[in-house]
Amino acid sequence: MCLIEKANECDMHELVRLQIRAFAPDRALCGSGPPGYDSYDHQRYAASCYQYYVIKQNSQRVGGFYFLYQSGILQLIRLFIAPDYQGRGMGQMVLEFLKAHVLPGEVIELETPTFSVGAQRFYEKQGFQRIKRIQYGASDAYLYRLMVT
Structure with missing residues (x-):
C-alpha cells in the first residue's frame, strides 16, 4: 500500500539517503544534484519553510516532495x-495529491533541468506545459505549468 504522509524529523535522514540515490543520474550528468539534496540541515530547513511530505510503500520510505502554495x-x-x-x-499519485490542494483555475508550477528528458516526458504526459527556459549560470531548467480544472 502506498501512502503520502507529512514528513517529520524522524524521516529526514532517510529522505537525504533517498535523494542521493534518486539524483545520482543528475550527478553523473552535471556533477551535482539540486541544492541541498544531500544535506540533512537543508531538509530540516525545507520542512520548516514548505509543506514537506514523505511517500511510503508498505511503511517503507521510498520518496518525498515539498511545495509552497500561495496566491x-x-x-x-x-x-x-x-x-x-x-x-x-x-x-x-503525488500529482493527484497536489491537484487536490488547489482550487479549479489555479496552477501547479515546477522546474526541471533541461537535461532531465525523462522528467520532462513525465510532466508533459501529465498535462504540464513547458512555459519557458530559465538560465541559472552553468545549468538551465524549464518552467512547467499545469492549470487545474
Whole structure:
C-alpha cells in the first residue's frame, strides 16, 4: 500500500539517503544534484519553510516532495522517488495529491533541468506545459505549468 504522509524529523535522514540515490543520474550528468539534496540541515530547513511530505510503500520510505502554495500557485519545489520505485505510479499519485490542494483555475508550477528528458516526458504526459527556459549560470531548467480544472 502506498501512502503520502507529512514528513517529520524522524524521516529526514532517510529522505537525504533517498535523494542521493534518486539524483545520482543528475550527478553523473552535471556533477551535482539540486541544492541541498544531500544535506540533512537543508531538509530540516525545507520542512520548516514548505509543506514537506514523505511517500511510503508498505511503511517503507521510498520518496518525498515539498511545495509552497500561495496566491493561487502551488510551486512543486522537489519531487524524488527511489530509483527502484520509479515507474510504479507514485509520481502520478503525488500529482493527484497536489491537484487536490488547489482550487479549479489555479496552477501547479515546477522546474526541471533541461537535461532531465525523462522528467520532462513525465510532466508533459501529465498535462504540464513547458512555459519557458530559465538560465541559472552553468545549468538551465524549464518552467512547467499545469492549470487545474
